[in-house]
Amino acid sequence: MRTEEPIRASERAIAFEGLRKTYVGPKGRRVEAVRGLTLTIRRGEFFGLLGPNGAGKTTTIGVIAGLVKPTGGRALVFGMDAVRDYRRVHKLVGVMPQEEALDSWFLNVREILIYNAGYFGIPPREARRRADALLRRFDLWDKRKSQVNELSGGMKRRLMLAKALIHDPEILILDEPTAGADVALRRQLWTLMRELNAQGKTVLLTTHYLEEAEELCGRVAILDRGELVAVGPPEELTKRVGGDVVELELDALPSALGSDKLKALAAKSGAALQDGRLVLPGTLEDPKVLEILSELARSGVKIRAIHARRSRLEDVFVELTKGLKS
Amino acid sequence: MSAPLETTPSDAAAAKKARISLQENAIGFYTLWKREMVRYLKDPLDTIAPPILSVVLFMLIFGLALGARLGEVEGVPYIQFMLPGLLLMSVILNSFYNPAYSVFQSRWQGNVFDFLSSPLSYTQMATAIIAAGVCRGLIVGAIVLGAAVLLTDLPFVHPPLVVLELLLVSVAFAGFGCVVGLWTKGWDGVNAVSIFLLDPLVMLGGVFYSLEMLEGVPVLEALTRWNPFTYLTGAFRYGVLGTSDVSPEPGLAMSALLALGMTLWAVVLFRRGYHLKS
Structure with a gap:
């Protein structure tokens, strides 16, 4: 990077x-x-x-x-x-x-x-x-x-x-x-x-x-x-980070990511927490994003809103400086 | 470390613009000196009046009220004997206080940034602050002298010695004040140095008594004899009265060494960024 x-x-x-x-x-x-x-x-x-x-x-x-x-x-x-x-x-x-x-x-x-x-x-x-x-x-x-x-x-x-x-x-x-x-x-x-x-x-x-x-x-x-x-x-x-992101507003964070499977999926997809939202790189057609959405639904986590947008500097910043890894 | 970068024509143009002329050097130094002067002249009731009042009280109590009972010391009336010491004491303490409080205040308040990020050299910073301390010492000294001549005659037998000793002593203690202002981590530090170091040294430095008066008090005599202030006071008193319990040469030499040493110490600390830079 x-x-x-x-x-x-x-x-x-x-x-x-x-x-x-x-x-x-x-x-x-x-x-x-x-x-x-x-x-x-x-x-x-x-x-x-x-x-x-x-x-x-x-x-x-x-x-x-x-x-x-x-x-x-x-x-x-x-x-x-x-x-x-x-x-x-x-x-x-x-x-x-x-x-x-x-x-x-x-x-x-x-x-x-x-x-x-x-x-x-x-x-x-x-x-x-x-x-x-x-x-x-x-x-x-x-x-x-x-x-x-x-x-x-x-x-x-x-x-x-x-x-x-x-x-x-x-x-x-x-x-x-x-x-x-x-x-x-x-x-x-x-x-x-x-x-x-x-x-x-x-x-x-x-x-x-x-x-x-x-x-x-x-x-x-x-x-x-x-x-x-x-x-x-x-x-x-x-652009380098990836042009599109999907932002999820969840009912409960970070406990929403409590399951091991969800954690592994999130880490694999490069997801990051930003101001209480879960930000996933990719579009709503992306299999990794869909997999996380279905896993959240299986875990009973309520999704209040889903926003699909172009990535911003904030996404780059979060991915490079903290993300979920820390 | 990477290889040195070559200088480009545009770098050379910037370097030319960055040159500091003699006039700019002088203005920078003068501005910092003026700032230090304005700092205490703007509020004379807080900065100038208190030390003068305490010296005048010393004059009235020791010089007039008690002095008449003490008779002559070193062949002169007690008030005449005491006044040079008192004058030097006020110069020492005021030369010290100004840089000590000002430097610490600038660090504490954060405005030391103004000097550190300016083109002033570290030597200019230290010496401008010391010069203002010297001026405060001499201003207070001049006012005390004005009050003193109202009470008694002072002959000023060796004027060049008087001026030289005043200057050297005020440089020495302004330099020391600068060092203390850099060293201290709180207001208490300046007060502690004043209360536990300067006040005892000054008081036991022959301001109020001669060595002859201490015969039979060996502890006090030893403390006074080993106290460098005795010699500073002695040299100054000799200049004013033409007589002293110690010869003037050691005091003058000591003042010169202290002035040089303290100034260099302050400059070195500024250059090292001691308690100024992280």
Whole structure:
């Protein structure tokens, strides 16, 4: 499943080469967060890094952001090593972290942006001009004199995005930018992200919202337990998994799969549990699907609804990262 | 690890855009220094007033109320003897507190991310934070001095020594504050270092008494004699009064070593990402 077409050197924006990160926890317990990740992201691309919690997404981008020390391999940004050449790399990259990281108690919203511009060496007058432009663009102008604790969750997200853009970076790295956001904010952030990408910025997005990745990303990579398990355009990945799926809404899950025969059938057919539904690859004419349906009926499991549809990125994700095997 | 990637013309163009000019370096450093300054100047009632108030109380109680009964120490009135020590104490503690609290607060609040993901070098980060600590120490010191000259005359016999010693000591303790701010895992850590290390060293470092006054109290005399703060205070007092119970050279040398050592320690910890990076 894990494939990647060769990318010309002149097209590279970010290249991870055998990147590794091992954390040493309490009592010397070692956790391999990233295991030899090799991946290239093109200039101008909208790229999604997907994976369940603990897959190593935040650790991977943390190496570029200067927050994580890799234990092996390297991350290159336009050919520059993110560790050795961190200053120049940081100048080209804007990062919006997952956690709120705002200088909150003595700077107001406008000052936060101006100070951030200063860290990037932008002269005060230009810093003020850029801060004001971003405040207007992100609908924060009326809140420019407010403290961070006076902002709503959505405003804080927009401020963090504005902060990542204050130095006009070539690459924008967004770590779960819409996590916990309501639908309206999510749509608003999507529009902003699309606009930025359309302006030529390379966007690297981590998300566990597959709908978001499908909607925005030209290519995605799926990480699982620190390893790259798939990379490619979302539509290609879904084709590779198999175009059609049958979704069953059952009365009881997972006890519905209690019988050994049913378990064996489900595993054989590549079935997966998704949000309380049983998803079977194939169509309603597929013998394996029919066999499972009849076995469920024999076991007395009530089927509330059957949906036949084309597979989505979510199906790929579930099959590659958990499925029934785990 | 895979073979090195060749540099393409587009990489070279990006590298050119990523170059950091001297002006950008200066603006980055200045901005972080300014942030640290604004952090405590925005709320002077919380940051500047309390240490000044406590020093002024020390002056009134020990200098005026009790000092008159103590007569002369080292050939000068007690209040004159005590004031240089008190001034140095306030510089030491304020230089320490600013970076210690600020660095820990930035880690705790998460906004240390702003510096770490910026093009600031680790040396710039450490030295800008230390420089702001030095400024806070000197600002508080200047205000305490203003209050002191209202109470008594201070002759400032060796001004260059006074300035040099103040600068070195404030750099040393701002550097130490930076280290403590990185090391501590909670607010209590900064307080613990202050209460269990700095306060006893300062109090037993000849601020309020001379070695001569300790004759017959061997434990206290030994503690004071082995305390490096005695020599820092002694050097400063010599600069201000032209007299001291210890010669100024060891204190000056110690201050220079501490200033250099603590600054380097802070820079090394920043470079290693100690408690900053995972």
